Amino acid sequence: MRIRLQDVGYEKRTVAGELPASVLGLGTESDAEHVRDIGPISCRLTVYEAAGQLIVEGEVRTRARFRCSRCDEFFSMEIGEPDIRLAPEIGKNDEFADLTADIRESILLRFPAFPVCREDCPGLCPQCGIRRAEAACDCRRPSDQRWAALDGLQPSGTAEQEQ
Ligand SMILES: [Zn+2]
Numbered sequence: 001m002r003i004r005l006q007d008v009g010y011e012k013r014t015v016a017g018e019l020p021a022s023v024l025g026l027g028t029e030s031d032a033e034h035v036r037d038i039g040p041i042s043c044r045l046t047v048y049e050a051a052g053q054l055i056v057e058g059e060v061r062t063r064a065r066f067r068c069s070r071c072d073e074f075f076s077m078e079i080g081e082p083d084i085r086l087a088p089e090i091g092k093n094d095e096f097a098d099l100t101a102d103i104r105e106s107i108l109l110r111f112p113a114f115p116v117c118r119e120d121c122p123g124l125c126p127q128c129g130i131r132r133a134e135a136a137c138d139c140r141r142p143s144d145q146r147w148a149a150l151d152g153l154q155p156s157g158t159a160e161q162e163q
């Protein structure tokens, strides 16, 4: 997304547009394990000049399908930066300010590290792998007996047992 510097003045001006998802540079197979169907990045920016500096403020957002870190299902979510503020470096002879790299970074920073399809997603059964949101299973938690046996094992010479 480029801003023509000639058009920038002290008066605030709104610039709206879209960037293709490809600017994020996420196209590999391993990316697709985590995020798919990234939509175009929509930008709504206010540009103006202050103290000889180009100021860019506004909002950038997109929508994508992320893999839930609990149940492995892909779900759609909007991400973005509602309050972007940039003061890009401008070269003496530049005609345009290119905001693409800054916008890319703002969006990537908003990618969730542990996306969840919903706050209370119950995830997968650790034993049979069933999606607990969809079905129940008969797996039991490891019996108390087994844990009791583990409790008897003390790491040698380390932490004191808290009772
Ligand atoms: Zn989930």
Ligand SMILES: [Zn+2]
Pocket: 125, 126, 127, 128, 129, 130, 137, 138, 139
């Ligand atoms: Zn199970």
